[in-house]
Amino acid sequence: MVQQADLDRTFAALADPTRRTMLERLGRGSATVSELAEPLGISLTGVKKHLHVLEEAGLVSTEKVGRSRHCRLGTERLDDAMAWIGFYQRLWERRLDGLDTWFTLQKGTDR
Amino acid sequence: MVQQADLDRTFAALADPTRRTMLERLGRGSATVSELAEPLGISLTGVKKHLHVLEEAGLVSTEKVGRSRHCRLGTERLDDAMAWIGFYQRLWERRLDGLDTWFTLQKGTDR
Numbered sequence: 001m002v003q004q005a006d007l008d009r010t011f012a013a014l015a016d017p018t019r020r021t022m023l024e025r026l027g028r029g030s031a032t033v034s035e036l037a038e039p040l041g042i043s044l045t046g047v048k049k050h051l052h053v054l055e056e057a058g059l060v061s062t063e064k065v066g067r068s069r070h071c072r073l074g075t076e077r078l079d080d081a082m083a084w085i086g087f088y089q090r091l092w093e094r095r096l097d098g099l100d101t102w103f104t105l106q107k108g109t110d111r
Numbered sequence: 112m113v114q115q116a117d118l119d120r121t122f123a124a125l126a127d128p129t130r131r132t133m134l135e136r137l138g139r140g141s142a143t144v145s146e147l148a149e150p151l152g153i154s155l156t157g158v159k160k161h162l163h164v165l166e167e168a169g170l171v172s173t174e175k176v177g178r179s180r181h182c183r184l185g186t187e188r189l190d191d192a193m194a195w196i197g198f199y200q201r202l203w204e205r206r207l208d209g210l211d212t213w214f215t216l217q218k219g220t221d222r
Contacts, residue, residue, distance in 0.1 A: 004128040015122035017115040020195070027202025073206050078196050084131070085189050085196065091138025095184050 002080045006057075010081045013057035018042065019050050023059060023073070030072035033062075113191045117168075121192045124168035129153065130161050134170060134184070141183035144173075 013019055022036055037047040051071060054060035058076035062069050124130055133147055148158040162182060165171035169187035173180050 004131075007131070008126050008128060011122045011126035014195070015119050015126055017119060020115075020118070023199060024202065027199065027206060029206075073203055077203055078199055082193070082196050082200070084125070085193050088134060088138065088189055089193070091135065092184055092188055095138060095140075 002084070007080055007084060009057040010059070010076065010078065013053050013059055014081070016050070016053075018046075019054055022047075022050060022054065026060060026071060026073050030070055032068045032070055034068065036071060113195070118191055118195060120168040121170070121187065121189065124164050124170055125192075127161070127164075129157075130165055133158070133161060133165065137171060137182060137184050141181055143179045143181055145179070147182060 018040060021040065025031060025036060025039070033044055033047055033051065036051075037044050040047065051060060051062060055062060055074065058074045059078075060071055061074040062071045064070075129151060132151065136142060136147060136150070144155055144158055144162065147162075148155050151158065162171060162173060166173060166185070169185045170189075171182055172185040173182045175181075
């Protein structure tokens with residue numbers, strides 16, 4: 001069963017362009033916090049805050065290796081988020097179908 | 112081209128269980144603000160705040176009819192959100208493939 005709190009955390013984590021960029025970067029391979037920070041042009045503290053949000057959502061996992069922290073994509077595959085959006089899209093299509101039927105019925109009445 | 116600010120608004124709008132419930136309800140047909148509020152057990156003011164977020168994201172459209180406001184699903188089909196999640200999932204799979212190759216190489220080395 002989908003946990004609502006998990007979906008909340010997932011969607012909230014994705015609702016930020018910096019965090020999405022970080023995920024795209026980690027999708028190409030693991031990186032240290034400094035390597036993540038550099039192209040983004042933001043402070044290490046800023047990156048760490050975003051990492052915390054991503055870790056809480058299971059989208060990133062980090063590991064302390066010596067003096068640096070290594071980051072990689074976490075275990076979250078976003079299946080539940082994908083399923084929810086798919087469900088919404090089916091509702092949306094059905095609404096359009098409904099409108100279509102309504103217009104067809106109206107046309108029939110107009111004749 | 113995907114507008115980052117649009118994706119921010121979409122994901123942020125979806126990051127709340129009450130707003131997701133409202134979308135599911137509107138997927139079954141239009142409703143007034145009071146009809147939306149009743150099963151949620153929250154105030155009209157609360158519902159209006161959530162509606163505002165959903166409207167800004169294009170997920171709901173509302174129309175004043177007489178003394179009540181009618182709400183229905185908006186024009187946003189969530190295609191960009193779906194595409195982004197699909198892109199992430201491909202990165203995620205590729206990361207797994209990479210790990211798989213790495214394990215196979217390791218096995219070869221162990222022999």
